[in-house]
Amino acid sequence: MADATSVLHVSPVIPVVTIDDPQHAVPVARALADGGIRIIELTLRTDSALTSLKLIANEVPDILVGAGTILTPVQADAAVAAGAQFLVSPGVTPALLGHMLSLDVPVLPGVATVGEVMAVLESGLEAMKFFPAGPAGGPAYLAAIGAPIPHVQFCPTGGISLATAPDYLRLPNVQCVGGSWLTPRAAVDAGDWHQITELARQAAGLGV
Ligand code: 3PG
Numbered sequence: 001m002a003d004a005t006s007v008l009h010v011s012p013v014i015p016v017v018t019i020d021d022p023q024h025a026v027p028v029a030r031a032l033a034d035g036g037i038r039i040i041e042l043t044l045r046t047d048s049a050l051t052s053l054k055l056i057a058n059e060v061p062d063i064l065v066g067a068g069t070i071l072t073p074v075q076a077d078a079a080v081a082a083g084a085q086f087l088v089s090p091g092v093t094p095a096l097l098g099h100m101l102s103l104d105v106p107v108l109p110g111v112a113t114v115g116e117v118m119a120v121l122e123s124g125l126e127a128m129k130f131f132p133a134g135p136a137g138g139p140a141y142l143a144a145i146g147a148p149i150p151h152v153q154f155c156p157t158g159g160i161s162l163a164t165a166p167d168y169l170r171l172p173n174v175q176c177v178g179g180s181w182l183t184p185r186a187a188v189d190a191g192d193w194h195q196i197t198e199l200a201r202q203a204a205g206l207g208v
Helices: 022-034 049-059 073-082 094-101 114-122 138-146 165-169 185-190 193-207
Strands: 013-017 039-043 064-068 127-130 153-156 177-179
Touching: 013 022, 013 193, 022 039, 022 049, 022 185, 022 193, 039 049, 049 064, 049 073, 064 073, 073 094, 138 153, 138 165, 153 177, 165 177, 165 193, 185 193
Parallel strands: 013 039, 013 177, 039 064, 127 153
Antiparallel strands: none
16 A cells, blocks of 8 residues: 555654564553654564564554564565554565555565665655665665655665664655664563663654
8 A cells, every 4th residue: 555654754763673572562662652752663573573563553552563574475464464554574576565565554665776766666655664774885875876766765774773873864865764772682671661761762862
């Protein structure tokens, strides 16, 4: 269905969150919201990810929760059934993109080359995840893409930190960045919600 341009405007950082224990899902989401972050990309990298997704979608209404690491149409279907409000893939294939676009949620497909950007543009989408941002060329690469293709908006993700995020956010074709630094695994496992709220507060501050 829709392109994810509106999703890129929710917060300056989309936390890329991986949760092993579904009991951590709601506290993590609340900790991020308490710090001013209103969006989560929950990765489908753990067996219980869909359970966590469902819990956040049902119990934390002030957070927009999407599913990340979508690799197959089956995963896309399962994520939407669990309550995903948008879908993120690390890359695209014609079959996956076509299927995600048949679903009723915004789609943020991953791209890393100019040819991939052009292929996704042909499907009508003008918002994309640039992944893996650091290794693929960083801010300079995105600035260069913006010369011939200025109307595509990116959420760069991969290798970004609080310190490097401003280098991306100052680009006219970047609305937000993604990153896992807001929810360090050790903090999640230890139930250190205060640390996550503080990291979220710092990240939310990038937008002011
Ligand atoms: C992703 O799926 O977007 C990445 O795993 C996040 O990258 P990072 O861990 O380098 O922030």
